[in-house]
Every structure is written in structure tokens, then in C-alpha cells.
Amino acid sequence: MNTSSLPVEHSAQAEESSQSVQSQRRRKSKISLAMVSPSVVVLLAWMIIPLSMTIYFSFIRYNLLYPGDEGFVGLENYYYFMTDAGFTAGLTNTLWLVGSVLLISVVLGVLIAILVDNMFWGRGIVRVLLISPFFIMPTVSALVWKNLLLNPVSGVFAAIWNFFGATPIDWFTHYPLGAIIMIVSWQWVPFAVLMLMTAMQSLDQEQKDAARLDGAGPIAIFWHITLPHLMRPIAVVVMIETIFLLAIFAEIFTTTGGGPGYETTNLAFLIYTQALLEFDVGVASAGGLIAVVIANIAAFMLIRIVGKSLTEKH
Amino acid sequence: MSDLTIKNLKKVFEGLEIIKGIDLDIRDHEFVVFVGPSGCGKSTLLRLIAGLEEVTSGHIYLDDKEITDIAPAKRDLAMVFQTYALYPHMTVRKNMSFALDLAGIDKKEVEAKVNEAARILELEPLLERKPKALSGGQRQRVAIGRAIVRHPKIFLFDEPLSNLDAALRVQMRLELARLHQELNATMIYVTHDQVEAMTLADKVVVLNAGRVEQVGSPLTLYHHPVNRFVAGFIGTPKMGFLKAKVESVNAGGVLVSLSCGHQVEIAVKGEHLQRGSRVTLGVRPEHLRITAASDSTFKAKLTVSEHLGADTFCYVETADQEVLTVRAAGHFQMKFGSDIGLELDVQQCHLFDDQDRTLARITTPL
Ligand SMILES: Nc1ncnc2c1ncn2[C@@H]1O[C@H](COP(=O)(O)OP(=O)(O)O)[C@@H](O)[C@H]1O
Ligand SMILES: [Mg+2]
Numbered sequence: 001m002n003t004s005s006l007p008v009e010h011s012a013q014a015e016e017s018s019q020s021v022q023s024q025r026r027r028k029s030k031i032s033l034a035m036v037s038p039s040v041v042v043l044l045a046w047m048i049i050p051l052s053m054t055i056y057f058s059f060i061r062y063n064l065l066y067p068g069d070e071g072f073v074g075l076e077n078y079y080y081f082m083t084d085a086g087f088t089a090g091l092t093n094t095l096w097l098v099g100s101v102l103l104i105s106v107v108l109g110v111l112i113a114i115l116v117d118n119m120f121w122g123r124g125i126v127r128v129l130l131i132s133p134f135f136i137m138p139t140v141s142a143l144v145w146k147n148l149l150l151n152p153v154s155g156v157f158a159a160i161w162n163f164f165g166a167t168p169i170d171w172f173t174h175y176p177l178g179a180i181i182m183i184v185s186w187q188w189v190p191f192a193v194l195m196l197m198t199a200m201q202s203l204d205q206e207q208k209d210a211a212r213l214d215g216a217g218p219i220a221i222f223w224h225i226t227l228p229h230l231m232r233p234i235a236v237v238v239m240i241e242t243i244f245l246l247a248i249f250a251e252i253f254t255t256t257g258g259g260p261g262y263e264t265t266n267l268a269f270l271i272y273t274q275a276l277l278e279f280d281v282g283v284a285s286a287g288g289l290i291a292v293v294i295a296n297i298a299a300f301m302l303i304r305i306v307g308k309s310l311t312e313k314h
Numbered sequence: 315m316s317d318l319t320i321k322n323l324k325k326v327f328e329g330l331e332i333i334k335g336i337d338l339d340i341r342d343h344e345f346v347v348f349v350g351p352s353g354c355g356k357s358t359l360l361r362l363i364a365g366l367e368e369v370t371s372g373h374i375y376l377d378d379k380e381i382t383d384i385a386p387a388k389r390d391l392a393m394v395f396q397t398y399a400l401y402p403h404m405t406v407r408k409n410m411s412f413a414l415d416l417a418g419i420d421k422k423e424v425e426a427k428v429n430e431a432a433r434i435l436e437l438e439p440l441l442e443r444k445p446k447a448l449s450g451g452q453r454q455r456v457a458i459g460r461a462i463v464r465h466p467k468i469f470l471f472d473e474p475l476s477n478l479d480a481a482l483r484v485q486m487r488l489e490l491a492r493l494h495q496e497l498n499a500t501m502i503y504v505t506h507d508q509v510e511a512m513t514l515a516d517k518v519v520v521l522n523a524g525r526v527e528q529v530g531s532p533l534t535l536y537h538h539p540v541n542r543f544v545a546g547f548i549g550t551p552k553m554g555f556l557k558a559k560v561e562s563v564n565a566g567g568v569l570v571s572l573s574c575g576h577q578v579e580i581a582v583k584g585e586h587l588q589r590g591s592r593v594t595l596g597v598r599p600e601h602l603r604i605t606a607a608s609d610s611t612f613k614a615k616l617t618v619s620e621h622l623g624a625d626t627f628c629y630v631e632t633a634d635q636e637v638l639t640v641r642a643a644g645h646f647q648m649k650f651g652s653d654i655g656l657e658l659d660v661q662q663c664h665l666f667d668d669q670d671r672t673l674a675r676i677t678t679p680l
Pocket of ligand 1: 327328332350351352353354355356357358359
């Protein structure tokens with residue numbers, strides 16, 4: 001309250017009472033501050049402690065193989081991480097992985113969601129089956145794909161290739177990143193289907209009827225009615241999937257181990273190799289921070305691109 | 315020209331017959347209202363005409379051309395939906411031009427048509443807005459505008475006013491009447507609100523359970539309902555019904571006795587009635603009068619009275635627990651539970667036989 005702007009001939013009593021109200025308010029806000037402070041402190045600690053430890057580690061020499069040699073090294077760890085033979089590969093692989101899986105899951109998600117929105121016999125079961133891959137643990141699904149589906153000798157794909165007289169493809173040797181993208185897409189398309197399928201149900205049937213009367217065929221209805229209606233859930237799918245796809249690890253670990261060479265190494269996997277294969281916590285911490293920065297850049301760009309349709313009121 | 319003819323139209327949903335054989339003629343420039351209780355198939359009938367539902371059997375002709383199996387967009391009809399069904403991501407202008415754009419019509423012509431519709435509906439300042447930035451009444455107008463730009467032969471409206479508040483509903487009702495004059499168009503209008511039906515229609519089609527009960531002008535339906543359903547459905551407050559028994563049938567009419575013993579003679583033809591037949595007497599609120607209990611043999615008890623200013627509607631209960639509504643003067647005052655007498659305007663009463671058909675009058679009352 002700005003008391004200086006109040007009229008000067010202000011009775012002392014009124015001033016007194018207004019002050020007491022003010023002090024009361026201040027006391028109240030103090031109490032509420034005291035009440036929320038534990039959770040604020042816990043949340044801050046939760047975030048600050050690991051972050052500051054990571055930052056601290058990234059500036060010291062910290063290799064588990066050479067204990068006792070923990071001196072301040074400045075930006076050396078960052079330099080090592082970014083000039084590591086795997087860094088460029090890790091960065092491009094991460095972008096490829098995230099980009100392709102996003103594209104695949106949005107496109108397939110939209111098509112499947114529209115397909116299962118029609119009434120047909122057994123729709124309920126089909127819907128459950130469609131979203132079930134999402135509930136399988138990444139390690140399990142990666143193993144299933146590696147050993148049962150993509151195996152060049154005994155896999156299902158090999159059997160199909162053989163059936164048509166073609167030579168089976170050794171996916172993990174010739175298209176390792178493609179194989180990983182396939183596996184990850186298989187897990188994340190269902191999420192998109194789930195989100196978009198639900199969104200389809202809120203599409204106003206009368207809008208479609210109106211469009212039909214206006215002379216719109218199925219394709220025009222898709223472009224002018226259905227797709228605009230799905231823009232918001234698509235934005236949600238893209239945001240959420242990006243967060244998880246940036247950190248894909250289990251699928252790579254269980255199938256290719258980042259190889260051959262650095263062909264399937266993404267940033268998360270690169271940090272892992274630094275920390276636990278070379279025992280260099282300092283470089284791994286630097287890598288982790290670089291990954292945080294990259295994730296933030298990605299998130300910032302995504303929010304710029306798709307966030308608009310999220311905040312826009314319908 | 316835009317004459318619509320419907321012949322023996324039927325529609326079955328999942329084994330359930332919803333439209334049970336409808337025959338209808340709609341003439342050029344008519345304002346036709348389909349009215350009936352909720353779930354009677356009004357929307358379904360309209361959607362069949364629009365082509366949004368597939369016909370199970372029967373035929374629809376527009377100007378002697380059969381349109382039963384033609385795609386909705388090619389029927390030369392436009393529809394206004396109950397929920398407006400505006401395209402939320404398009405501006406008002408785009409909403410209105412959508413059909414024309416899809417048809418590949420020249421941009422200048424589209425612009426002219428949209429501007430014309432916007433002028434008629436006073437939407438000019440709103441053309442660049444999105445539907446979410448409009449009020450209910452404005453959205454409704456955009457939905458109508460979307461129909462107008464197509465210059466359809468027939469306009470179809472499915473309960474277009476039911477999402478508006480009472481005041482706006484009255485205003486839009488007048489506007490629709492004006493629009494009908496200005497566009498000189500044929501309109502089919504679905505509603506469950508009989509006030510809308512009575513005020514707008516040239517011709518009212520009363521539907522019930524997938525059948526046409528009666529077709530006629532609002533006043534015909536009011537004064538000459540063909541059966542008890544129409545009699546009860548048209549008019550607010552509703553017509554009151556009393557159980558009665560035929561005492562005698564003669565040239566001048568039918569003498570019936572009410573359950574309270576009161577006897578009245580109604581001037582209707584009752585050749586197929588015998589003494590003792592069960593019939594129903596129907597009387598509208600304005601054809602009843604409250605008298606002192608001692609002045610009439612037809613006695614009742616006053617339950618509730620609603621004061622509307624100009625009129626007072628009194629709900630009375632007969633000894634047989636039959637409830638009637640009486641229209642009394644605005645200043646009418648009487649205590650709850652008072653014993654009263656009732657006087658019937660016998661000239662205006664209706665008599666329904668045991669199949670609820672109206673018995674024809676001998677002389678038309680003035
Ligand atoms: N697509 C549909 N599938 C099954 N039943 C329907 C369908 N459309 C309408 N019905 C049924 O038809 C009946 C009439 O519906 P409708 O024409 O919407 O009534 P209203 O007169 O209230 O507009 C209702 O009992 C409704 O359940
Ligand atoms: Mg309806």
C-alpha cells in the first residue's frame with residue numbers, strides 16, 4: 001500500500017487502524033510463508049543439490065581410476081566431451097532419433113486414430129491391442145525386437161524376406177539406427193494413438209455433417225476439420241515424446257550397445273560410456289550439462305513452434 | 315421453384331424403426347415447422363431430407379427430381395445445426411465461404427456473396443473473428459450465414475434457437491421470420507418448442523413416435539386437432555382432459571357425464587358411440603371459468619395459481635384427481651385449497667373417442 005499518496009488530513013486513528021490491518025496482513029503472509037517453506041526447501045534441494053554437484057564435478061578432474069587427483073581443471077572436461085570422437089555422432093544420432101520417431105508417431109498416430117474412430121466389430125479389443133506396446137518395458141521390447149523379430153537368421157522379418165525369396169537384412173549391422181528408430185517408434189506410436197484417439201472422440205459430429213453439406217469429401221474433411229481439431233493433442237504428443245526421446249537409453253543398451261562404432265550412440269549413451277566405461281565422472285558431468293542445454297534448446301524451439309497451439313484458447 | 319415431396323419414408327436404426335412411413339408435401343416459399351416431443355424423430359427426418367442419414371425405404375423428391383440417394387452437398391439444401399457446428403479454427407468469413415471455396419467458385423463472386431450474407435445478418439464487423447470470440451446469438455447468425463451464401467432451394471433448421479437464452483430466442487425468432495420474408499425462401503424448421511412452431515410456421519407438422527399426427531396451419535391445429543395427442547401438444551398451458559361417459563347421442567350432439575356427475579352436451583358427431591362408451595373431454599384453459607362453488611355442479615379444488623400479470627393460470631383438481639388449468643384474469647385472487655365451481659364453454663370443448671380421435675364438430679364454432 002502506498003501511504004504517501006493518501007490525503008494528508010488523515011485522522012491518527014484511521015492511520016493506526018490501517019497500520020494494524022497492514023501488520024496483520026503481514027503476519028498472515030508470514031505464517032503462510034512458513035507453512036509452504038518446507039516444501040519449497042525440499043523442492044529446491046531436490047533440484048539444486050544434484051545440479052550443483054554436477055556443475056562442481058564438471059569443473060574438476062574426477063576419474064574413478066585415479067583417486068586423489070581432484071584438481072580444478074576449468075573447461076577442460078567440456079572440451080574433452082565436445083571433441084570426443086563420439087560427440088558429433090551422438091548429437092546427430094539424438095536429433096535423428098527424436099526427429100524420426102516424432103514424425104513416425106505423429107503421422108501413424110493420426111492415421112490410426114482416425115481409422116479406429118470408425119465403428120467396426122471388435123473395436124474395443126483393437127484399441128487395447130494398439131496401445132499395449134506402450135506398457136511394455138523398453139528393455140523387454142528391445143529384446144523381443146532384437147531376438148524374435150529382427151534376428152537375421154531366426155527372426156520373423158527374416159522369415160518374411162525368405163518367403164518372398166529375398167535375402168534377409170541384418171538390421172543391426174546395416175541399418176542400426178533405423179532398427180533403433182523402429183523399436184522406439186513401436187513403443188511411442190501407441191502413446192500418440194492413445195492421445196489422438198481420445199481427442200477424436202471430442203470432435204463434434206455436427207461439424208463433420210456441416211462440412212459434408214458444404215461439399216467436403218473425406219479428404220477435405222481431414223484437412224479442414226479433423227487435422228485442425230487434432231493440432232492441440234499433436235502438440236502435446238510432440239512435447240511429451242521429445243522429453244522422453246531425448247533420453248532414450250535402454251533400447252540402445254540392450255541391442256547395439258551404441259555401435260557399430262558410434263552409429264547408434266546418442267548423447268545419453270555417450271554420457272554413460274564416459275561415466276561408467278571410462279570412469280570419468282568429470283567428463284560425464286560436463287556431458288550431462290551439455291545435454292541439459294541441448295534439451296532446453298530443443299524444448300524452447302518446440303514451445304515456439306507447437307506451444308502456440310497449446311496456449312491458444314478454443 | 316422448390317417443392318419437396320416425401321413418399322412413405324422409413325428409417326430403421328439398429329433394428330428399431332424410428333421413422334415409420336412419412337408422407338409430406340412442402341410447397342415453394344413455405345415455412346414448415348416440424349414439432350413433436352423429444353426423441354420423436356424430428357432430427358432424423360431432417361437429416362434424411364438433408365442426406366446425412368441413409369434412407370431405409372421411401373422416396374424424397376425436390377421439384378420432381380428424386381434426391382433420395384444423392385450426396386448431401388448436391389441436394390441444393392443447407393442446414394443450420396443446433397450446436398451451430400461452426401468450424402472453430404476458421405474466421406467467420408472463412409466459415410461462410412467454405413462451401414463456395416470447395417466448389418471452386420470465383421474468388422470475387424465468393425466475396426460478394428459473403429458480404430451480401432453478412433449485410434443481411436449484420437455480421438460485417440465480425441467477419442475476421444473466430445467463432446470463439448462470438449456470443450451465442452452471433453454464432454447462430456454465422457451458422458445461418460453459412461447457409462445463406464449457398465442460395466439453397468430449401469433451408470433446414472434443427473432446433474436452431476434451443477441453445478440461446480429466452481430473450482435472445484425471441485429476438486432470433488423475429489429475425490428468422492424477417493429472413494424468411496427477405497429471402498423468400500422455403501424453410502423447414504425443427505423444434506420441440508410449440509411457441510416457435512405457432513409463431514413462425516405457415517404449416518406445422520406434428521410428429522409423434524416417427525409418425526405424422528397432423529399437418530396444418532397453426533390455428534387449424536389449435537382449433538381443430540385431429541386427435542388427443544395434437545390437442546395436448548399444441549397450446550400452453552396444455553389442454554385439460556377429463557374422463558367422461560356417453561349418456562346419449564342425438565342430432566344436436568353427444569351428451570356426456572363427467573366423473574363428478576356433471577353433464578354436458580357437446581356439438582359433435584358421435585354416430586359410432588353408444589350409451590356408456592368411454593370418451594375424453596378436452597378443454598383449454600381459456601374455455602374454463604371459475605365460479606363460486608355453489609353456482610355449478612362441476613366442483614373442484616384450487617391448488618396452485620400462477621400470476622403472470624395479464625393472466626393468472628389456476629391449477630384445479632376435480633374430485634376424481636383430474637388436474638385442469640384455468641385461465642383467469644390477472645387480478646384473480648383465491649386461497650390455496652378453496653372449493654370452487656367450474657363452468658365449461660361447451661361450444662369450445664373437444665371430445666375424443668376411446669381411440670383418442672377427435673369427434674367432428676357439427677357446427678364450426680366462431
Ligand atoms: N445414429 C443413430 N443411431 C441409433 N439411433 C438413433 C440415431 N439417431 C437417432 N436415433 C434414435 O432415433 C430417435 C429419434 O431421434 P431424433 O430424431 O434425434 O429425435 P428428436 O425428435 O428429439 O430430434 C431417438 O430415439 C434416437 O435414440
Ligand atoms: Mg433433435
